[in-house]
Amino acid sequence: MNIILGKYEVFKSVSLLIPQGERVIVPMEVDGWQLQVAISLIENGGPPSLDIEAVGSNIAQLTLRNWNNPLGTTTNQPASLGKSGKSGLDITFVLAHWRIGTVDKIEIQFMSAVQ
Numbered sequence: 001m002n003i004i005l006g007k008y009e010v011f012k013s014v015s016l017l018i019p020q021g022e023r024v025i026v027p028m029e030v031d032g033w034q035l036q037v038a039i040s041l042i043e044n045g046g047p048p049s050l051d052i053e054a055v056g057s058n059i060a061q062l063t064l065r066n067w068n069n070p071l072g073t074t075t076n077q078p079a080s081l082g083k084s085g086k087s088g089l090d091i092t093f094v095l096a097h098w099r100i101g102t103v104d105k106i107e108i109q110f111m112s113a114v115q
Contacts, residue, residue, distance in 0.1 A: 008078065008092065008111035020102040028110060033086040034058055041067060041104050048073055050095075057085060067097045067104075078111060 003010040012028045016039075024039040036059045043066055051063040060081055067073045078092035089112050098105045 004114060005109070005111065007114055009114050010109050010111050012110040014106075014108050014110075016104075016106045016108075018104040018106065020104070024106075026108070030091055030110075030112070031084040031086050031089045033084045035060065035084070035091075037062060037081070037110075039064070039106065039108075041065075043068060050075070050079065052079070052081060054082065062095075064095075064097060068099045069097075070099050072096060072098045081110070 003013075011030065012026075014026055016024055018024055018041065026037045026039065028035050028037070038055065038059060038061045040061070041064045046066055048067050048069075049065045051061075051065065053061045053063070055061045074096040075094050078094050081091040081093055083090055091110065091112055093108055093110050095106065095108045
């Protein structure tokens with residue numbers, strides 16, 4: 001049984017410690033569809049931003065730019081990742097990030113609207 005968070009059903013929750021410069025790939029199954037979410041962190045001196053890009057039919061790339069606050073940075077509300085390739089189920093996520101020295105800590109929950 002999945003966790004219900006308000007009007008969302010959490011189907012995957014991940015806690016990661018990422019050494020500086022490393023890329024992460026999170027595999028999951030959504031609605032009978034295999035999905036991979038790649039997460040990269042980039043520093044380029046600008047304001048914090050989050051980019052979401054489809055890299056293929058089953059790969060999504062999340063790029064966190066300038067998320068470098070040791071006190072934390074987060075999405076303020078669920079962000080849309082896209083729709084499942086099988087039934088078109090809306091996939092969303094919430095993410096929190098902390099920078100600890102040269103290590104990035106990420107907590108991310110993948111969700112869909114309660115059916």
